[in-house]
Amino acid sequence: MRSPRVPGFPGGTAVSHLRVYDWPAADGLAGGSPHLHTASAEGYVVLRGEGSLETLSGAGFQRTPLRPGSLLWFTPGTVHRLVNDSGDLEILVVMQNAGLPESGDAVLTYPEEVLADPDAYRRATVLPQAVTSAEQAARKRRDLAVEGYLELRARVRQEGPGALEGLYGAATELVGEKAAGWRHHVDQGPVHQARTTVRHLEALAEGDGKHLAESAVYTADSPSGPLRSGMCGHLRVWDLDGARRAD
Template sequence: MTGALPGAIGISNLRVYDWPARAGGDVLCGGSPHMHLACTEAYAVVGGSGAVQTLTARGFRNTSLSAGDVVWFSPGTIHRLINEGDLRIVVMMQNAGLPESGDAVFTFPPAVLADQDAYAAASTVDALRPEESVRKRRDLALKGFAALVDGSAEDLAAFHRAAGALVAPKIAQWRGIWRDGPLAAAESTGRQLDALAGGDVSHLVDADVYSGQPTQAWGMCGRLERFEPVEKTSAGSGQ
C-alpha cells in the first residue's frame, strides 16, 4: 500500500468530449453512457459547464454541472456526461484498479451485450484510429441508452443481468485488486488505531510525501489524465 492514494481511490483529470451526437431528439456533445458494477464515482467540477444524465430504477435524471459542483453516484447508475462548454472535472473512483479492469459496461444494444466477443470488439479503442473508434462506441452506447430511457423496468433489469454476465469471468481478478488495495488500506488504518490506543506511535516515522505521475487515456466520457502515485523522499530543501 506504500504510496497509494487516500483510501486506495483513483483520481483523474477529465476533459469531457465535445463531439456532437444525436440521442433521441437532441444533439448534444458528450461521452458514452455506461455503468459501474462495484464502484462509486464522484465528480468535482473545476471548469466549464454541462450535465450528467443518469438512469436508475428510480428513473432518468439530468443534473446540471458547473465549477464548484460535487456529484457522486453508486454502482448501478447508468451515466453520461454532457459538455455544454469546456467541461472539466476531477474524477474520484472508488476501488482504484477495478474500473481499469473492466468494472464498467457500456449501454450497447442487447445483442452486443449478449456476446463477449462482440462486446470486446465494440468497446476496444483502436490504437491506429483511436478517436474514430471512441466515437463509434459512443454512438452504439447511445443507441442502447435511448432504448433504456424509453423502455420498461424489465428492460433495465435485463441490462443489469447482461452486464453482470459480461463481468462474471473477471470477479476473481477483481477480488485480488480489492484485497490488495481498498481492503488493505482499511485494515492498515485499523492497525494504526490499535497501535495508537496502546500508545504506540512508531508508524508515524514512516511518513513521506508523494506526487502523482499522469498518464493519458481515451476515457468513456472524455480525455483522461490518470494519476499514479510516485514516491518523493522526505530529503530535500526543507521548504
C-alpha cells in the same frame, strides 16, 4: 505493481483529469459514452465548464446540473452519461477501487444484441493503439452506447427502474468470468488501507504512536503525451503505480 514502501492514494482510489467529449450525438447533445460500473462507485468534482449528468438507476431517470465546484458521486449499477453543454466541461474524477474499473468493471449501454454477444461487445469496445484511429473508434463506440442508452432511457421513463433488469443481467454475464480476478485490487487497496488504520487506532489506544515516525510525502506523475481517449472524454490518469516518496 506498486512498491510496498509506497502507500496507495487515500481510500485506494484512482484520480484522473477528464475533458468531456464535445462531439454531438444522435439526440444533438454533446458528451461521453453512457455506461455503468458493476462494482465501483465514482465521484466528480467539476473544474470548468457547464453541463449535466444523466443517470438511470433505482431512482429512475435523473438529470443533475454540473457547474464549477459541483461535487457528486454515484454507486455501482448507475448508468451515467456526461453531457457537455459549454464545450469546455472538465472534471476531476475520483474512482473507487483503483485498477478494477480498468480491468473491465465498466459496461457500456450498447443495444441489446451487442450486449448479448461477448465477442460483439469486445469488438465494439476495444480501441486501437494509434491515436488517430483510437479517436475515431472512441466516437463510434460512444455513438453505439448512446443508441442503446436512448432506447433504455425511454423504457425507464415509461416502465420505471425495472426496465434496467435486462442491462443488469447482461452486465453480470459480461463481467462474471473476470470478477474473481478483481479481488486483489480491493485487497491491496481499500481493504489494506482500512486494516492499516485499524492497527494505528489500536496502537494509539495503547499509547503507541511509532507509526507517526514513518510519515512522508509521496508524488505521482500524470502521463506525458497526448490525452487518452476514454469512455467519457479525453483524459489523463495519474500514475499511482509509479508513485514515489518525495525525498
